[in-house]
Amino acid sequence: MILHDDRPHEECGVFGIWGTEGVDAAHAVYYGLTKGMGLVSEVFHPEVLQKLKGNIGIGHVRYSTAGASCIENAQPFSLNYAKGTLALAHNGNVINAKDMKDELSKEGAVFGGTSDSEVIAYSIARERMNTASIEEAAINVAKRLRGGYALLIMSPQKLIGVRDPLGLKPLCLGKKGDSYILASESSAITAVDGELIRDIAPGETVVITKDGIQSDTKLVSSKKAHCIFEYIYFARLDSRMDNISVYDARIKGGMALAKRYPVDADVVTGVPESGLTAAVGYSKYSGIPFIPAFNKNSYVGRTFIKPTQSERASAVHMKLSVIESVVKDKRIVLIDDSIVRGTTIAGLINMMRKAGAKEVHVRISSPAFLYPCFYGTDVPDNSQLIASEHSTEQIRVQIGADSLEYMHIEDFEQMTGDLEICKACFDGKYPV
């Protein structure tokens, strides 16, 4: 079957480097964005900007399901103003960006495009007229921003990183030789052979110059709300965020599922790639062997084949086939990390039945998500969500499973311990 990935997508990140003499910042940013964030080549458009003989650079990569690749919205955004030039890239959403823009427009501001980046950069440039430094301007503007974000700001001499006070979006600091790196994911730092130093704390602002790193905590608040989605879906398996290994969190999620929803079965398997790690966790707790059951066909790039319009609209298209020997006459536990429309998992279950599976028990390593996200996570709207209109039993019937269970919301703490998380999309309790 052709698998059109129907789960939520964000897959967005920033990367910046403050390099010493001789560092090719543009290349480093490029590789950090493409190799370190684990994205399929077809679906992203890394945009890189560098300054000052190449030793400072920032970049942004975004995966957009809508596919609207609008030049005006391209990040990073750079501008010229009385104090010189300034560039900005950000990850996340600023809820009140439109309001800020309208306000500025009323005062006579003009904008070349329609992106939030431009609004934030513009605001910082404005603020800079009345402040002693660019970081002070950035902090003052950040105070007015609502939502989850990680900002990278580049001035001719400085690389600045700002993480939102709740810590909704990740940002971490790394080092390679004498160069400093700021990136959404630690894997992007290791991808360029750098090493992770630490996470930028929620609300922390770091300023990197030739004199080293300075940290500012003016934005820090007592309340935290790390986005649980990063651990469930978005982050790379080998990333470490806020001191928690993404891999470990997923293994523990699978174990919690096995503990709460056990099943008598012969094989545990997962939907590639999203469900595999939780499946290993389920296997570990239950003792049922984990065996990969699907064979992925090669991804054939667009250079060679011309997909139909509908295939292209969906950026991810691949073909999975089930390995008959794994499932024939077996009772299967099938793990995935989410169900959106349900069509993908229904297709896979159907393939398994045709290949002779006796039973297929589905376990989902996250709760059904029911509420919109306002902090930058690209959750499908309600009309696309099977869970918003149907009960779990209805979904089970619709996808053709013998049993279906979602992770219990209370089990999150088994994944992330005492980390303060935002799980508003599951329970509607928004942190701000």
Added chain:
Amino acid sequence: MILHDDRPHEECGVFGIWGTEGVDAAHAVYYGLTKGMGLVSEVFHPEVLQKLKGNIGIGHVRYSTAGASCIENAQPFSLNYAKGTLALAHNGNVINAKDMKDELSKEGAVFGGTSDSEVIAYSIARERMNTASIEEAAINVAKRLRGGYALLIMSPQKLIGVRDPLGLKPLCLGKKGDSYILASESSAITAVDGELIRDIAPGETVVITKDGIQSDTKLVSSKKAHCIFEYIYFARLDSRMDNISVYDARIKGGMALAKRYPVDADVVTGVPESGLTAAVGYSKYSGIPFIPAFNKNSYVGRTFIKPTQSERASAVHMKLSVIESVVKDKRIVLIDDSIVRGTTIAGLINMMRKAGAKEVHVRISSPAFLYPCFYGTDVPDNSQLIASEHSTEQIRVQIGADSLEYMHIEDFEQMTGDLEICKACFDGKYPV
């Protein structure tokens, strides 16, 4: 020989259309820019913008010897502000654009790029906050502009054209069916099968809407200063500007040369393409037959050959060969429209001598230009100009001619009659 065209280059123009329902404005602008302005395909980058379901569009085309194709400077420039959107394209130079930008920056303005277009558009958007209409804002801003320019402004409902008060830059109005066209050259109008209505007068502003054309004369002044270069070099042979045919002006220039600097010769010929029309004029007055003496080799596009870096730097490269039968044992009058470094004409004279020419008398259909232009004409700087450091006799020796004469500055009036012209690059008398 390989001819690296060493004469001044501007080859820049604007084109806009206000179309009725069903008009594909983008296409019309594209064809007007490319077919109507007589440019070689390799060297220009037309930029077209359209709005409102496609029935209004503006575009700009520029040939730049420097080759700096900077995205930030791309025209047309569009912006969003409190009153909506606005786009602008312009031809010419605004001398005080930098000052205007600095002033705006001091007031807190931020700019995405570094182009004059952005400064002008920004200023109009600002001004629009305090005026009743976009055209009023444009006129108010134009009052502050110094230099020669033609502006095209597109708002959701209007197409506006503004010509500088001195008339340094051309702008004309045309019609095709029920659509209206504003263009730098009349030939761009005829190129899309439209017809020329009239020139926009120096200082005139026209506003085209669904209710027709309105003309405003607030900027009109008594002083005029049409750029003589348009007639000598830039404009297409079949254009008509300010009621003067470019072809006729050049024929008359050649005739004036023949009258003032006659020579006893067998053949009159011209350097293709720039010197051919003046050569016909010289022939007409002198009675010496005009015979083309050079064979142009095909222009071979970059798709097929990979020119060396130096060839590419010069955007025009072609190979001329002399037709031996035309020049052998003959006394030749060779006409060109200018001499910059002198290397081109020296090469051609050398070829003629090798092919057996007895005498080669060079006549240049413009005076030696000695002063910089501040109004938007891309004149080579002094260091490139052979005339800035050498006498006519020295140049004659250097290029190997038997005689050399430049058009006398007083003969311009034979070309353009009583049109008030700017000839500051020849005599240093700047109109503003």
Added chain:
Amino acid sequence: MILHDDRPHEECGVFGIWGTEGVDAAHAVYYGLTKGMGLVSEVFHPEVLQKLKGNIGIGHVRYSTAGASCIENAQPFSLNYAKGTLALAHNGNVINAKDMKDELSKEGAVFGGTSDSEVIAYSIARERMNTASIEEAAINVAKRLRGGYALLIMSPQKLIGVRDPLGLKPLCLGKKGDSYILASESSAITAVDGELIRDIAPGETVVITKDGIQSDTKLVSSKKAHCIFEYIYFARLDSRMDNISVYDARIKGGMALAKRYPVDADVVTGVPESGLTAAVGYSKYSGIPFIPAFNKNSYVGRTFIKPTQSERASAVHMKLSVIESVVKDKRIVLIDDSIVRGTTIAGLINMMRKAGAKEVHVRISSPAFLYPCFYGTDVPDNSQLIASEHSTEQIRVQIGADSLEYMHIEDFEQMTGDLEICKACFDGKYPV
């Protein structure tokens, strides 16, 4: 680490279709070659040929480490001769092709290129002059061919398949609607939503026309020698060849390894993708849990990054990172399907040690291969093979493993049962 795949490569196959009215043969062949043979998009160049209003088509796909993409050698090869036109594609090597060519050349034959395909096609065209049918000509020529091959021949009315008498190379027959398919791998048939009918028997010739399928057994001999490499390395996991599931064969290979070379360990894992299935088999027999330990970075296509020359030379480049939680403080069994130069596995073991693995025991799911292949398998030459110069113990030390064992050659029968196989590259006993 960047993994430059250093195992033997063939990844070559043929695909042909005899379609009924309205079948777009070219498309079907294209998709069969690209989607069904599991190749990475960067490294193959499918060549497709179709005839007769598109209802017959053949194609060939080849992965070449040498990267010599010579137009003269492109398959399929088509020619014109007295009886019309004929096209041929083949998989495998014909040992005596050079001799046949020399012989033909002596008789005055001329060749446009240097490929074996041209020699075989030429020979068939020659033979056709003295035979009643194209299939008879093909069979007569096949009698003279030495080596392992699968031939597809297309004439205006017929699609013909010939498999070598020993069955060294695979060929199978499928159906989709009323169309018939011949393909190297069954997965290529299912990839175009066709269904496998049966394998073409060693020495069998099938002729597909509008009257259906005719089978000829003139070439059939009693001796068989199926290439064991297809099961170990080349074939897709979900292919079925000569009635044996490739997946099952690999699972059984892993089980045989576990039985003969047990080890006391905590985790069984495999080198992606080549070692994963045997690792599942090892886990199954030993009871030690199978856990994927490596995270593959996305393959970044050449559209976006510009690899260095050395990266490009190696057609497969990806980055593997080890998941620390899986290996830390654990005793690991690491399975791969072969060792060529040993650099890849040495790198992976080193990564595991750095991530905290206590022990790493390597098990290779094939014997050390020591002899060249003359039947079309692209085995590295001796100079590249670590096993040709070193003992197993020496290799163990060099790659840094705690223990190292290769599959015992007698265990092949556990993989493929009583199928007569060629394992000459391991034991030097060539079937012909």
Added chain:
Amino acid sequence: MILHDDRPHEECGVFGIWGTEGVDAAHAVYYGLTKGMGLVSEVFHPEVLQKLKGNIGIGHVRYSTAGASCIENAQPFSLNYAKGTLALAHNGNVINAKDMKDELSKEGAVFGGTSDSEVIAYSIARERMNTASIEEAAINVAKRLRGGYALLIMSPQKLIGVRDPLGLKPLCLGKKGDSYILASESSAITAVDGELIRDIAPGETVVITKDGIQSDTKLVSSKKAHCIFEYIYFARLDSRMDNISVYDARIKGGMALAKRYPVDADVVTGVPESGLTAAVGYSKYSGIPFIPAFNKNSYVGRTFIKPTQSERASAVHMKLSVIESVVKDKRIVLIDDSIVRGTTIAGLINMMRKAGAKEVHVRISSPAFLYPCFYGTDVPDNSQLIASEHSTEQIRVQIGADSLEYMHIEDFEQMTGDLEICKACFDGKYPV
């Protein structure tokens, strides 16, 4: 108007170089073909082949109105046979190539493609088996060829040129440093800064090796028949063929027209580019001044515009506009070199009338051509020729001219003196 050039097209040529150590033959051939044969970049596909560390190379360039760019027919054609390799490029048509191919096929020959080049090369390779040298084989094969041709043959050590006995097709010898060049046109030699040594005589074979040039005259016959079309249309203005300057021939043609068909007029002009030189000749004899009357719009390459299918079918599309001042109230003599369908000239006459021309007298610098060419000239078939169905008076009315005259066939001798020419397309008297 958009001018779809409707005159006959051949624009085909060969170029070969025998270079000394260090000569980049491929480049030289490329430049000779593209720069020296005066072709527009869009419409040709030069194919170049080089051998022996690059010091021998041959190439072929063809302009085809049909646009059938078939890989199988690509020249040069190379083959491998018992004596090694051999490559061939040719200009012209071999009337009996099909017969030769059928004969060879009957003897068992197989061909990869369908081109005449392959047949000739194959025949030479065959013949080579029974002869002492490649040149002897080439001569023996040439004896059997019917038609007009120039052959270039490249073996590992030799560059061979063969011109047909009648001299229908041109071929000349040049030198650059110590390298030798064979080319269809002398302008291709001068284009690479070489110098013309001499024409290859009709029926002459030259063999270029490291020992110099050897000439063979076995094919030379007493009868000659140089194609008059080369002088009228095809050759570049600055070429010299069989000791006659193409430019001079055209001037004399124009003079002959003026003498035989005088007219009382104010201006002589020509259709660019084809009619300009004859127009200068008409002016020279008549004393009526020659003035260019058309302004050519730039050729806009396909990179930028997407012409409609019909525009693309015709490979040359440009826009001519008439310069009003030249023709208004004037009596015009308009010269072109041929009339095919008559649509082009009708359009131009119409433009002139609209611009105010009082009279337009058309003079064509060749007779009406009425017979097919069998020697390689791409003459339109009868159905396209206005002259095949209409009298001169009917054509005059149809194109809207005040008078119309074609060159008288007897005046050819004024163009080419006592050169024996083939003018069969005008009078039906074929030389073979």
